[in-house]
Amino acid sequence: MKRIQGGVTAAKGFKAASCEAGIKYINRKDMMLIYSESPCTAAGVFTSNVVKAAPVVWDKEICNGIHPVHAIVGNSGIANACTGEQGRKLCAETAGAVALLLGIPEDSVLVASTGVIGMQMNMEAVKGGIAKMVPELSDSEDAGTGAAEAIMTTDTHSKQMAMEFEIGGKTCRIGALAKGSGMIHPNMCTMLSFMTTDVAISNELLQKALRTVVVDTFNMISVDGDMSTNDSLMVIANGDAANPVITEENDDYKTFVDALYAICEEMARMLAGDGEGATALFTVKVVNADTKENARTLAKSVICSSLTKAMIYGHDANFGRILCALGYSGVLFDPDKIELSIESSKGSILLFKNGEPQPFDEEFATEVLSQKEVIAIADMHTGNDEATAWGCDLTYDYVKINADYRS
Structure with a gap:
């Protein structure tokens, strides 16, 4: 298995396009289209927020294995959430x-939106964007990059990647794109991907694979504790690699998973590191916990x-904030057994052990905490399970970005 160049057009048989449709933004791409001529199986995980955007409801019905999927169309700027019957229409x-322009069934098209909640979209702008994109569909890397750029909102950069691996003697690929910077706090996956x-x-095993991996990847990130109405992670598989069809949980299935x-892990890290206003990716590893679920809960709590996010922004080794977050997580443990340390590309520092603070150099700690990724490691000494969560620091810019997001 290796990482390769590209995104959603890296897999055989997939094309993409993007355009400026004028849905909300001016002079920037705001629509994208992904297409496979071969019919695809589809799987998805979606927001558990009770308030669900119209596209989430639409896509959940399609990702049920009954209908083949050919395309995903998405927009940025307006979320088509809390828009009632007009939004569903x-x-x-x-x-x-x-469907009309590609000659495919209407129920083979997945729809996704991101942006401001509670605004209606101009259907003429949407139709105009689709008309622009269909003739421009391409399997080039640039086309995939354009699609990743088109769904950005407050993201500072597009997010895409691809992997290559072998199944049944055939070369196979997965390509991905994602957006998400604010309103990121998943309970299934997060954002749009x-x-x-x-x-x-x-379809059954594709859905099972997605639900399996999402638990320790997209579900383990948080930027601001706000779960979106539009969170959607969807995978479409067209079978063009011509590997023996995976219909049981064998070695081929394990390779795919x-x-x-x-x-999914790398895309999740990208999203967490590009949180609104963020200057650092904050990684928390909980090791030697009594159960996997408790390890996840502890890591997510931090x-x-x-306060911990602000501590990372201030480059201040105020480790009591981490201990406090572990303590109110709801997981029972003995504080005197914990070892707590921080590390980055500059080195590692032991902060707390045997119920007591450990001596460390404040100046060096500031240097360690000033890097692009800061890692906190909490050794619980209660078992053998572990989990990792990803977040970011909390900065002044987060408030500035969200104070006037609608305008």
Whole structure:
């Protein structure tokens, strides 16, 4: 398994396009389209927020294994959430416009939106964007990059990657793109992420693979504790690699799950590191916990702590904030058994052990905490399980960005 150049067009048989549709933004791309001529199996995980955007409802119905999928169309700027019957109608009309121009069934088109909640979209702008994109569909790397750029909102850069691996003697690929910078606090996955693969796999096992890997990847990130109405992670598989179809949990399935995990983990890290206003990726590793679930809970508690996030921004080794976040997580443990340390590319520092603070050089600690990725390691000494969570620091710019997001 190796990482290769590209994104959603890296897998065989997939094309992409993007355009300026004028949905909300001026002079920037705001629509994208992904297409496979070969029919795809599809899997998805979606927001557990009770308030779900219209595209989430549309896509959940399609990712049920009944209908083959050919395309994903998405926009940025307006989320099509809290838009009532008009929003639901817009999903159908959007899928219909794509279907008409590509000659595919309407129920083979997934729809996704991101942006401001509670605003209605101009359907004429959407249809105009689709008409622009269909003739421009391409399997080039640039086309995939354009699609990744088109769904950005407050992201500072586009996010995409691809992996190559072998199944049944055939070269296979997975490509991915994602967006997400604010309103990131998942309980399934987070943000918008679309993945394409040329692996031949049943819908049932594709869905199982996605649900398996999302638990320790996208579900383990948080930027600000706010769960979106639009969170969607979808994978479509067209089988163009011509591997023996994966219909059971054999070695081929394990290879696919490993590749999917690798790409989901890296995409999750990209999202956490590009949180709104962030200057650093904050990684928390909980090791030697009594159970896997407790390790996850402890790690998520630390990355979600506003005080801990502010500590990372201030480059201040105020480790009591980390201990505090562990303590209110709901997991029972003996504080006197914990070893707590921080590390980065500059080195490692032991902060707390045997219930007591450990001596350390404040100046060196500041240097360690000033890097692009800061890692906190909490050794619980209660078992053999571990988990990792990813977040970011909390800066003044986060407030500035969100104070006037709608305007």
